[in-house]
Amino acid sequence: MQYEMNEFYKQIESRLNRLGLPSKLKQETLSTLPNRLKEIHLHKVFGTDLLAVPAELIIEGDDEEYEKPFSFLDLDEGLENFENEFRPEIPNNFIPFGYLYGASEIVLYNNTNDSVHIFHVSDIVDSDWIKYKLDNSVCSFEKFIKEIKPQTVTCLINPNDYSEAVLIEIRADKIYCDYELEEFNTSTLDDYYIRCKSLIEKGLEIHYAPKKVKLEFEK
Secondary structure, three states: OHHHHHHHHHHHHHHHHHHOEOOOOOHHHHOOOOHHHHHHOOOOOEOOOOEEEOHHHHOOOOOOOOOEEEEEOOOHHHHHHHHHHOHHHOOOOEEEEEEEOOOOEEEEEEOOOOEEEEEEHHHHHOHHHHHHHHHOOOEEHHHHHHHOEEOOOEEEEEOOEEEEEEEEEEEOOEEEEOOEEEOOOOOHHHHHHHHHHHHHHOOOEEEEOOHHHHHHHHO
């Protein structure tokens, strides 16, 4: 099992190429984590705007929703903040190991059941709702790791009207935009950049996007 999981981390690392970063977690902090989480920190899979998980992994049957940006937690401050802000409501067998959408949703590893749980930071004020989130897992830890992939979704918004947003995702080697798959004659990645550029030229701004897309438009 450990060998198989390490292979998945290596695959993620390989697909991220030079964009993946090594863990910044101090050895002292790392030593307190369960073995499942220690394995992650052996690989260069850290950094923002790099990874995502499919929406239907979190909500079964939600296959039309866009992928959810995900990042592994690798800062001591992140763990310290969790202990200070959330631990009074979260049992000790739940250990944070990642985030969705930057840090608005926290991804937990249940060390007792080897399962993954997710809660929004605002859930903590509702004891019944947070209990529901902790009692009901998203999936097994292994399944969650196997579903992680490089992020492809870009969200662009109108800076004067946040209700106006466009999401673009590469799905099955096609461009998924406005909940429809679109096929083009040129390469998918080129069309992806062209579509993003045309929306930016219309006045929309990037709300979140893969790091390689951000780097492309910083040139």
